[in-house]
Amino acid sequence: MPLAFPAPEPVLLAIDGTDDTFPVRRVYCVGRNYADHVVEMGGDPDRESPFFFQKNPDNLVAAGDGFPYPPQSQDVHHEVELVIFLKSGGSDVAPSDALSLVFGYGVGIDFTRRDLQALAKKAGKPWTAAKAFEHSAPVSAVVPASRTGHPASGRIWLSVNDTVRQDGDLGQMSWKVPEIIAELSKLFALAPGDVIFTGTPAGVGSVQRGDRIACGVDGVASLTLTVV
Numbered sequence: 001m002p003l004a005f006p007a008p009e010p011v012l013l014a015i016d017g018t019d020d021t022f023p024v025r026r027v028y029c030v031g032r033n034y035a036d037h038v039v040e041m042g043g044d045p046d047r048e049s050p051f052f053f054q055k056n057p058d059n060l061v062a063a064g065d066g067f068p069y070p071p072q073s074q075d076v077h078h079e080v081e082l083v084i085f086l087k088s089g090g091s092d093v094a095p096s097d098a099l100s101l102v103f104g105y106g107v108g109i110d111f112t113r114r115d116l117q118a119l120a121k122k123a124g125k126p127w128t129a130a131k132a133f134e135h136s137a138p139v140s141a142v143v144p145a146s147r148t149g150h151p152a153s154g155r156i157w158l159s160v161n162d163t164v165r166q167d168g169d170l171g172q173m174s175w176k177v178p179e180i181i182a183e184l185s186k187l188f189a190l191a192p193g194d195v196i197f198t199g200t201p202a203g204v205g206s207v208q209r210g211d212r213i214a215c216g217v218d219g220v221a222s223l224t225l226t227v228v
Contacts, residue, residue, distance in 0.1 A: 011057040013085075015104070016141040016221070022085055022103070025193030027055040027137065029081075029110060030180055033199025034172050050175045050183050053127055055110075060195070061138040066228040069209050070133050073113035076207055079200035080158035080166050080215040082151070083108040084177060085142050089190035098181035099150050101190065106221045108139035109158070109213070110197050114206070137197070140221040148220050152176060156201060158215035168201025170217065175199075 012021035031051050061067065070076060087103035110131070117130035153171035157164060175183065180198055184190065207213065207227050216222035 008058075011060055013060065013139065014062065014141040016143045017147075022142045023193050024057040024060060024195055025191055026188075027057055027060065027195045027197070028184055028188070029053050029055060029131070029197040030175065030199045033174050033180075034168060034201045035174060050180065052184060052187065053131055055132045055137050055197075057195075059132055059134065059137045061135045061225075063138070063140045063223055064225070065138070066226050067109075067111065067138055067207075067213075068135050068228050069207075070111075070113060070136070072129075073115055075113070075115040077112045077114045077204045078158055078160070078165070078207055078213060078215075079110040079112060079204050080156060081108050081110055081197045081200050082156060082170060082177075082217050082220070083139055084181070084196040084198060086181075086190060086194040086196070087192050089185075089192060089194060091185055091189045093182050093185040093190070095178040095182040098178035098185075101181060102145050102150065102177070103192075104142045104144040105148050105151065105217070106140040106142050107156075107215055107217045107223050108137055108197055109215060109223070110200065111136045111138070111207075112204075138223060138225055139195075140223045143221050150177060151217065151220055154220070155218040156216070157218075158203070158213065160205070160207060160211050160213055162212070165205050166201050166203035166215075168203075172201060173199060
């Protein structure tokens, strides 16, 4: 069937160590998955059912590209996260089967227009404008799970201009990787190409134009960029 106009280019991420690419289908994010971050955001640190929101596939920024400071905001925050990349999917996936869906892992930043998010929260409105804006999800190359294993612990960190701001451990996640996949699959039919940001530890803060950001999950991946 003829197209009315050219189809958008697919979003393809580099796979570390190969010439292959990872085709992105959807981008899911887990909110408030580290108790210390829940506290710093004014929430109850007791474990609660996970909640999810989405970014758009074309919000992903390849490793090495800059982060353009977005319009309509004066308070943009960094949130470093372990990222999951799926090779298969399904619905109502059992936690014991969840890791078989994983192609690999990486590290990413969930940039957030915090001032717009605060206004949305106060008005009981969605967070879309605060979360799913252009270039809001820088991400490293995909590292196959055959090399990393399935990390359940390990340092996750982020620095701005060589000053460490976020410094946590994957073991602090309230909901672990198999549980995140299982819970998400109760709400959505997961599929190959899905990307899942797994939440951020405490220490989130604002960025300014010219800031140099470095982050990583030790033993998995690292990422550097400049705010422009």
